[in-house]
Amino acid sequence: MARYYTTPPGVVKRNAILLGATIVTTFVVLRLALFISPDSDFNVGPYNIHHLFTGLLLITLGGIPLAVFRGFTRRLDLALVVFGVGLGMALDEWVYLIATEGTNAAYLLPVSWWGGVTLVALACAYTVALVLYRTWLRPHEQHRPDHPDDGAIP
Secondary structure, three states: OOOOOOOHHHHHHHHHHHHHHHHHHHHHHHHHHHHEEEEEOOOOOEEOOOHHHHHHHHHHHHHHHHHHHHOOOOOHHHHHHHHHHHHHHHHHHHHHHOOOOOOOOOOOOOHHHHHHHHHHHHHHHHHHHHHHHHHHHOOOOOOOOOOOOOOOOO
């Protein structure tokens, strides 16, 4: 028999707000910091590490616990924030690395800016769509806290 678990609608909304705010805040902070200091680079030896790659590591660090565990705890909230920061970093640089030559000056070009804005907006729209699906189209699915799979992490 399959175990039943559905995240309560209030938690879904809270998680969506936390994720969206983290993605947008990360994007704004990165853009502002690199506008003020456009020649800031993170180098490891001879390699320039773009924040797309750092973001991918954070997505992995935060996303795996979110995929493995169910429920709503402070540890999962932290994983969600780490995931959101990583996603914001990766989405910010994705179009920049595809559509430009990847220089510090190119990061400030309109194609890089609008590419980042578009991808962050699409990620937030997808998040809102999932919330609407859960809260409006599937309201009959109720969380059952008395069920053995109550979502708690030991």
